[in-house]
Amino acid sequence: xxDVSAIPMEEHVRFMRLALEEARAAELADEVPAGCVxxxxxxxxxxxxxxxxxxxxxxxxxxxxxxAHAEMRAISEACRARGDFRLDGTILYVTKEPxxxxxxxxxxxxxxLVVWGMSDPAxxxxxxxGILDSEALINRxxxxxxxxxxxxxxxxxxxxxxxxxxx
Amino acid sequence: xxDVSAIPMEEHVRFMRLALEEARAAELADEVPAGCVxxxxxxxxxxxxxxxxxxxxxxxxxxxxxxAHAEMRAISEACRARGDFRLDGTILYVTKEPxxxxxxxxxxxxxxLVVWGMSDPAxxxxxxxGILDSEALINRxxxxxxxxxxxxxxxxxxxxxxxxxxx
Numbered sequence: 621x622x623d624v625s626a627i628p629m630e631e632h633v634r635f636m637r638l639a640l641e642e643a644r645a646a647e648l649a650d651e652v653p654a655g656c657v658x659x660x661x662x663x664x665x666x667x668x669x670x671x672x673x674x675x676x677x678x679x680x681x682x683x684x685x686x687x688a689h690a691e692m693r694a695i696s697e698a699c700r701a702r703g704d705f706r707l708d709g710t711i712l713y714v715t716k717e718p719x720x721x722x723x724x725x726x727x728x729x730x731x732x733l734v735v736w737g738m739s740d741p742a743x744x745x746x747x748x749x750g751i752l753d754s755e756a757l758i759n760r761x762x763x764x765x766x767x768x769x770x771x772x773x774x775x776x777x778x779x780x781x782x783x784x785x786x787x
Numbered sequence: 788x789x790d791v792s793a794i795p796m797e798e799h800v801r802f803m804r805l806a807l808e809e810a811r812a813a814e815l816a817d818e819v820p821a822g823c824v825x826x827x828x829x830x831x832x833x834x835x836x837x838x839x840x841x842x843x844x845x846x847x848x849x850x851x852x853x854x855a856h857a858e859m860r861a862i863s864e865a866c867r868a869r870g871d872f873r874l875d876g877t878i879l880y881v882t883k884e885p886x887x888x889x890x891x892x893x894x895x896x897x898x899x900l901v902v903w904g905m906s907d908p909a910x911x912x913x914x915x916x917g918i919l920d921s922e923a924l925i926n927r928x929x930x931x932x933x934x935x936x937x938x939x940x941x942x943x944x945x946x947x948x949x950x951x952x953x954x
Binding site for chain 1: 847848851852854855859862863866870871873874887888889890891895896897912916917921923924925
């Protein structure tokens, strides 16, 4: 198992850009732009042959399903890829801090590290409820925040600005 | 919209028994026994022609998916039945207090009333994190607890007792 806390920032940025691609695809489908990828580091870390186990984008409107958040989609896909409900040793990248539902799912999936772009101090699953490092739960996830933070925030702002204009 | 808080206990019991049937089916499949139904009261309340919008049972092991909790399955099914990601005016019955993930999903789905059998003071999404009535979130859910509580608790205890015996 690699030491996920020792991963250089530029490697996080590389995978956050893939999450941003997913978010952009959500936005083009008129969904709130949130995107996620789950990566399994191999060998020397993230650099060479890290495997992408799952991708997801927000699709609540199209799926008529409030659980169709980017993280949930990526977790289900990654578990199918592994044939296991446990995602030990993986890293989840998401453009926005997970909500309570997604934070709960991340802990259930035993994902040890979550990296996000923009925080959600008003409603985030960690910021408000402290779900990711709660002593009450059996597993805990470490957090790296602010990776491509400005880009993630700007995409979200742009989406809501356009909506207010009726665009 | 009917006043969900005015529903007599015997009507709650009727639907909790359906949730218990789902939990029993989960147990027979060697899954932690949790079951859920989502009901849409019509006309005079729950008695006559209440419509069951969704059912779900825990299937984490079979689906290799940590998000495959009873409540999540029932919410997705109910949303498909309605063609809407909003479940306003419905009641969710579940044998055990929802975890953080499921409590978050219930609030996202705007389900106004949650009825459960056994509470989970150590890890419950409401007991530990207060997700269902959090002022931070846009929607809130009222709770009725302890409906068929003994039956729900006994089913869960029996499951873990048999597992410890290797049964």
